[in-house]
Amino acid sequence: MESLPASFIGMGLAAAGLAGSGIGLGFMFGKAIEAFARQPGAEAQLSKYVWIGAAFVEAIALYGLVLAFIIMGKG
Amino acid sequence: MISSAYAAAEGHAQSSGLPQFESSVFASQMFWTIVSFFVLMYLLNRYVIPAINDILDSRSKKIGEDIQQAERARQEADRLLANYRDQIERARQLTATTIDEARIEAAAIREQALAELGEELNKRKASALEEIERTRVQAMEAVREAAVEIAMLATEKLIAKSVTKPKAESMVKEALEHLEKNRIGMH
Amino acid sequence: MLLTATAINAEAAQAVAAAAPRMDPLHHFQVIRYIEIAPFGMDLFSISNSVLWMWISVAAVYLFFRYAMRQPGLVPGRLQSIAEAGYLFIRGIVDENIGHGGKPFFPLVFSLFFFVLFCNWTGLIPASFTATSQLIVTATLALGIFFLSIFLGFYKHGLKFLGFFVPSGLPVLLLPLMVPIEIISFLARPVSLSVRLFANMTAGHTVLGVLFFFSATLPWIGSWLPFGFSVVFTAVEIFIGFIQAYIFTILTCVYINDSLHLHH
Numbered sequence: 001m002e003s004l005p006a007s008f009i010g011m012g013l014a015a016a017g018l019a020g021s022g023i024g025l026g027f028m029f030g031k032a033i034e035a036f037a038r039q040p041g042a043e044a045q046l047s048k049y050v051w052i053g054a055a056f057v058e059a060i061a062l063y064g065l066v067l068a069f070i071i072m073g074k075g
Numbered sequence: 076m077i078s079s080a081y082a083a084a085e086g087h088a089q090s091s092g093l094p095q096f097e098s099s100v101f102a103s104q105m106f107w108t109i110v111s112f113f114v115l116m117y118l119l120n121r122y123v124i125p126a127i128n129d130i131l132d133s134r135s136k137k138i139g140e141d142i143q144q145a146e147r148a149r150q151e152a153d154r155l156l157a158n159y160r161d162q163i164e165r166a167r168q169l170t171a172t173t174i175d176e177a178r179i180e181a182a183a184i185r186e187q188a189l190a191e192l193g194e195e196l197n198k199r200k201a202s203a204l205e206e207i208e209r210t211r212v213q214a215m216e217a218v219r220e221a222a223v224e225i226a227m228l229a230t231e232k233l234i235a236k237s238v239t240k241p242k243a244e245s246m247v248k249e250a251l252e253h254l255e256k257n258r259i260g261m262h
Numbered sequence: 263m264l265l266t267a268t269a270i271n272a273e274a275a276q277a278v279a280a281a282a283p284r285m286d287p288l289h290h291f292q293v294i295r296y297i298e299i300a301p302f303g304m305d306l307f308s309i310s311n312s313v314l315w316m317w318i319s320v321a322a323v324y325l326f327f328r329y330a331m332r333q334p335g336l337v338p339g340r341l342q343s344i345a346e347a348g349y350l351f352i353r354g355i356v357d358e359n360i361g362h363g364g365k366p367f368f369p370l371v372f373s374l375f376f377f378v379l380f381c382n383w384t385g386l387i388p389a390s391f392t393a394t395s396q397l398i399v400t401a402t403l404a405l406g407i408f409f410l411s412i413f414l415g416f417y418k419h420g421l422k423f424l425g426f427f428v429p430s431g432l433p434v435l436l437l438p439l440m441v442p443i444e445i446i447s448f449l450a451r452p453v454s455l456s457v458r459l460f461a462n463m464t465a466g467h468t469v470l471g472v473l474f475f476f477s478a479t480l481p482w483i484g485s486w487l488p489f490g491f492s493v494v495f496t497a498v499e500i501f502i503g504f505i506q507a508y509i510f511t512i513l514t515c516v517y518i519n520d521s522l523h524l525h526h
Contacts, residue, residue: 055462055509059454062461066093069288069464073092094291095464101398103308104293107316108393108402115320116373123327124369127349130334130342137336 007071014068021061028053222254223247283479287471291395291464316393319380348376352511359515363522367515374403375511382463382503386496394506395463397456404456407514415521426524455513462506466499 032050036043230243296314299307330341338346352372356364378394385392393399415423427444428437470492477489 059458069093095397100293104398105402107313111316118324120369126331
């Protein structure tokens with residue numbers, strides 16, 4: 001196999017790691033909304049941690065994206 | 076064939092990958108990042124942060140002073156209010172005592188007036204009675220004298236018709252008793 | 263015969279490809295040197311578009327605050343309120359995450375937040391350059407924080423700082439497993455800190471680049487869709503720029519706090 005198509009496949013596989021981040025984000029925001037529904041008074045305190053957590057989870061996805069870009073450079 | 080054409084079309088961008096991984100520009104960017112950051116930190120620390128600090132400090136000081144001043148004003152107002160209340164209370168008491176005194180005085184004056192009046196009346200009554208008594212006695216004297224005179228006259232006339240002295244006297248006495256009786260009956 | 267046909271085909275394909283608009287969403291991450299200053303063959307002081315926009319961000323932060331605080335009044339105006347809100351925001355972060363002994367680090371954290379924030383935001387101006395989308399820029403900041411936290415740890419606690427890598431309350435048998443994990447997670451801190459910021463900026467601007475490419479090259483009947491989405495995504499990017507600056511700042515505070523107060 002030529003290296004360029006292989007690297008394209010590899011990039012796609014690396015970007016597939018975003019799925020996990022999507023699951024994580026959905027899980028987190030779902031739980032957050034559940035928590036807000038249960039304790040509306042705690043929303044102001046909790047939403048800060050939700051956004052921090054969202055940024056962390058998103059970062060995991062972006063590691064995959066960076067890997068894809070690295071593979072692109074090697075192809 | 077296709078891939079080679081694609082690769083040719085992609086040109087330099089494809090071959091070098093993400094521009095961020097091109098290490099030839101690392102050193103200068105690293106240097107300038109450090110310099111820029113420290114310049115920013117120096118500028119903010121030198122000019123901006125003290126200014127904001129000052130304004131926040133002076134604002135909190137101002138607020139604290141305002142609160143203290145308000146507290147002081149409130150205490151002053153409380154004190155004044157208590158003062159006024161005290162004065163009003165004192166005035167009320169004064170009024171009450173004045174009214175009481177006036178009432179007592181008035182009662183005393185009335186009492187005195189009544190007593191004087193009663194005394195006066197009594198005195199007048201007494202003098203009137205005395206006057207009456209005296210008048211009565213005088214009248215009695217006059218009546219008696221008149222009666223004696225009449226009796227004497229009558230006696231003289233009777234003597235002429237031989238009436239003895241004792242008889243005449245008993246007759247006078249009788250007449251007097253009669254008169255007395257009449258007077259008592261008159262009363 | 264066959265060879266020449268292939269060559270002609272390839273040439274034709276090249277011509278077609280060169281004529282068509284080419285999607286290159288990574289093009290705007292290209293660092294271009296404006297002035298090359300390379301003493302002794304070391305490319306150390308070259309001024310590129312990245313450096314230029316870093317300076318513009320620094321100037322914007324400084325001028326904004328100077329302008330907002332030009333006539334500070336006890337009753338703040340609009341800009342002064344914003345400046346004070348930013349100040350109190352960072353002070354809240356410092357107090358919350360470092361707490362006792364965090365006051366000397368306030369200028370550092372304050373500058374760091376606004377440096378990152380304004381680099382993120384000036385990058386959204388069309389035809390500008392996002393300095394924080396450069397891995398080396400974020401890595402420089404992250405490594406600086408990393409070395410600062412190590413220095414602080416040893417300065418405050420001496421060799422006791424090594425106890426940071428030994429979790430308390432663990433059975434001794436697990437220590438050979440846990441200590442390397444702790445060390446690796448400690449070493450991963452600057453990596454995750456820098457890659458998070460750089461990757462967020464890169465990914466966001468790449469998506470924007472793709473959307474702009476579509477809205478520019480599609481016929482008018484279809485171009486409004488990616489264009490409208492790019493507008494929405496720009497707003498999202500403003501939000502992400504703020505959130506990433508916030509995360510960067512909070513993690514900085516957490517790392518400094520770990521070095522100042524040994525909780526383990």
